[in-house]
Amino acid sequence: MTRGPKPTGDAGSPPCLAAEIAPDYFDPLGVDARQAADVARWRKARRGELLLARAALSIADRQSAAARIGDHLDRLLEDRFADLSGKVISGYWPIKAEPDLRGWMARCLALGASLALPEVEETNRPLVFRPWRPGAAMRRGHWNIPVPDTAETLTPDIVLAPLVGWDAGGYRLGYGGGYFDRTLARIHPFAIGVGLSAGRLASIYPQPHDVGLDAIVTEAGVDYLRDRV
């Protein structure tokens, strides 16, 4: 079992009203600085290990994981949405051995969905989403991640958030920029974490800024689904 910093429990309400004015604001005074630094250090170490393990997988293993993830996503979306036509689905352009779901995205397009990809337009700000379809012109964005070469933006109904790690409470470990958290604090799509079952951690020690996902899908299946109220 992985040892880590003491769990903080669920995020509480922010101690001031700033979150009502800017929904992605969280009050740094509401966070124990020492504990936050411990969690950040622990996450950095886990992130490094998980990225190395993922990079070591064979291309065939990655392709088979991506194909299975696509099948589980199909079933999850069939259960959750009567019809994908007219829905805006944000995927991602795979980097660092992330499962390549561009083929799955093309299938969604054929079912009538519109597609988008995220872009870091400004550092430490929420992501923006650009319309995309296979073959669209791309340019290099932040971190050299390819992004659609357009100024248009869309608001997605469904967002795939690539996972480096995840926990059974529906929390995500990404690359450490906090971009999906900032984004999901402002817009509320159906947010699905996608990654490998090997990315599972006993807990990522959720912090006040972490936003829980609606579902987590790995090659093993739908590993987490938020209770519907």
Ligand SMILES: Nc1nc2c(c(=O)[nH]1)N(C=O)[C@@H](CNc1ccc(C(=O)N[C@@H](CCC(=O)O)C(=O)O)cc1)CN2
């Ligand atoms: N394929 C893909 N596209 C994506 C994401 C993703 O996870 N996967 N993103 C999902 O968010 C956004 C890019 N995310 C990023 C996250 C962190 C950093 C970054 O600069 N990281 C710092 C470490 C930060 C820290 O530890 O404080 C670095 O590596 O130097 C850059 C981009 C948008 N596009």
Ligand SMILES: Nc1ncnc2c1ncn2[C@@H]1O[C@H](COP(=O)(O)OP(=O)(O)OP(=O)(O)O)[C@@H](O)[C@H]1O
């Ligand atoms: N809503 C927010 N407002 C300000 N800072 C935030 C917000 N959300 C996250 N952050 C900051 O981002 C940093 C990284 O967070 P975290 O480790 O959760 O990233 P991540 O989810 O792995 O990254 P990413 O989503 O980019 O892949 C944290 O130090 C946190 O302070």
